[in-house]
Amino acid sequence: MELMNKLWESAKADKKRIVLPEGDEERTLKAAEKIHKLGLAYPVLVGNIDEIKRKAENLGVNLEGIEIIDPNTSEKLEEYVNKFYELRKNKGMTLEKSNQIVRDPLYFGTMMVKLDDADGMVSGAVHTTGDLLRPGLQIVKTAPGVSVVSSFFIMMVPNAKYGEEGMLLFSDCAVNPNPTAEQLAAIAIATADTAKNLCGIEPRVAMLSFSTMGSAGGELVEKVRKATEIAKELRADLLIDGELQLDAAIVESVAAQKAPNSKVAGKANVLIFPDLQSGNIGYKLVQRFANAEAIGPMCQGFAKPINDLSRGCSVEDIVNVVALTAVQAQSIK
Template sequence: MEFMNKVREMAKEDIRRIVLPEGDEERTLKASEIIKKQGLAHVILVGPESAIKENAKNLSVNLEGIEIVDPETSEKTQEYSNAFYELRKKKGMTEEKALQTIKDPMYYGAMMVKCGDADGMVSGAVHPTGDLLRAGLQTVKTAPGISVVSSFFLMQVPDCTYGEDGFLLFSDCAVNPNPTAEQLASIAISTAENAKNLCKIEPRVAMLSFSTMGSASHELVDKVKEATRIAKEQRPDLMIDGELQLDAAIVDKVASLKAPNSKVAGKANVLIFPDLQAGNIGYKLVQRFAKAEAVGPVCQGFAKPINDLSRGCSVEDIVNVVALTAVQAQNN
């Protein structure tokens, strides 16, 4: 994807420290060497030091210039444990449990980000999404004014004029099963910010539904209408409109008939789906039928960049997500 080449170049401009808490995993090790060679980030591998070095040796991975941190022996472990205890003591956390938890590389990595010793974290080659979200929400927490962590996919559709010459952001396709109107508004704002800061495009955000501007009446439509109202009220500087059917959102001729007064309709480059079923199905349909490249899911809404990987990810996927996380950190 041409966009990812641009992201890699942006990552090189201001090197950021990105922690990978699955430090002894094969694809992660191979990706770390590439990231180092290309100068995309300063990589910090977290995990058992002996296992990391042994696996790297077996894979012929050169670890020179790559930082390794073992939570079992790190001088920072007690400091992070104390900080984590303070964050969670009102939730019933004990000092003993805090120390045990911080020795988990996922939580150790998240606390590195929380405490400013790393600029972002990428995980998920081994762990399910829920593990990463839990660690992130218990440590880094959400950004000010953002009520929910969500995700987006970067979609590049070949030979396509919709969006930005076939480039669009789809959200939320991976995290929130049934967001409230308030959460949907927050997702729209977060995705618009990423369109501006990460993708360097002017966001035109469509709040998708099976109705366009009142063409149908249903409680599901009402939720999208309310989410649109909230998003516009909170961020009047952004171009956000809805509710819009998909064709009205991206096709000029349809938009001129269904939503002639909208500045977004027919020109949307950010598509906000009303729930996870629609979003997940939608991005996979476009990926398979239109042979689109889909990069993600990229997480958004955390106070600092934390990103997820698919457990079926490739080495290149990890490199790409680390580069994306580094650029997010530059804009944080």
């Protein structure tokens, strides 16, 4: 876990304010206590203050020094209601509707991030990815020049030689069900930048398929080929290649036979899946069969860091995603 140790140290060096809108959820409460004790971030719990304190007491969780905000009694509520109305009035939003919606902790937390009252947000222990993406896309929106929000997992595979000494980035495993070639290219570029900026590695990006360099054809393969071409045109500085089968992407002996002229084949550390089904199945197979740690899903493409959790997440997962979110926030100007 050398990477996480480095990221924890980075988070501690420039602490950020991270919103946890599932403030009364058991794992979230335990994680907030740990985050505060470790000094990874300034966690902010959102929800009913009495309920949060009651649950914390029952769990033996010490919330001393941790901020708790109830949207219904916050002095910021009126400001957030008015701002959300302005953002959405062209979509039929009214002040009355805005007043109801913004009281939802997810929407309130997202407004905190939008208006710089927080540096990032982490949710998903209870809510679905769609629940998180909806306010994120409505309020924070995508970063300049980014066409699609996507997700990635950092996969840490013990005792493995593949990728970067057992570390690989998988994308997209949680957001886009069936990306177009253009979206797939954008996902590849975003994940390459994430690998470099967040993980500190030189990305070698494999565009995955059931075909390697023309060994098969058809609509599904053609989408990956086109995405590879678009990504290369947009970012000639990146090592991106495809289409590649999984074994050709990460196993050098297979790559030597199937894609001998590729600079990525056999050495890929970033794997781009052609659709959500394959990505989601792929990361869970590696997580369970290889006893890998799957850190994420993290989001990329938002103007400010908003990150998702698996509903099966552990306390440690929440702590790590908050640390990663804090580090992402450090790069926002």
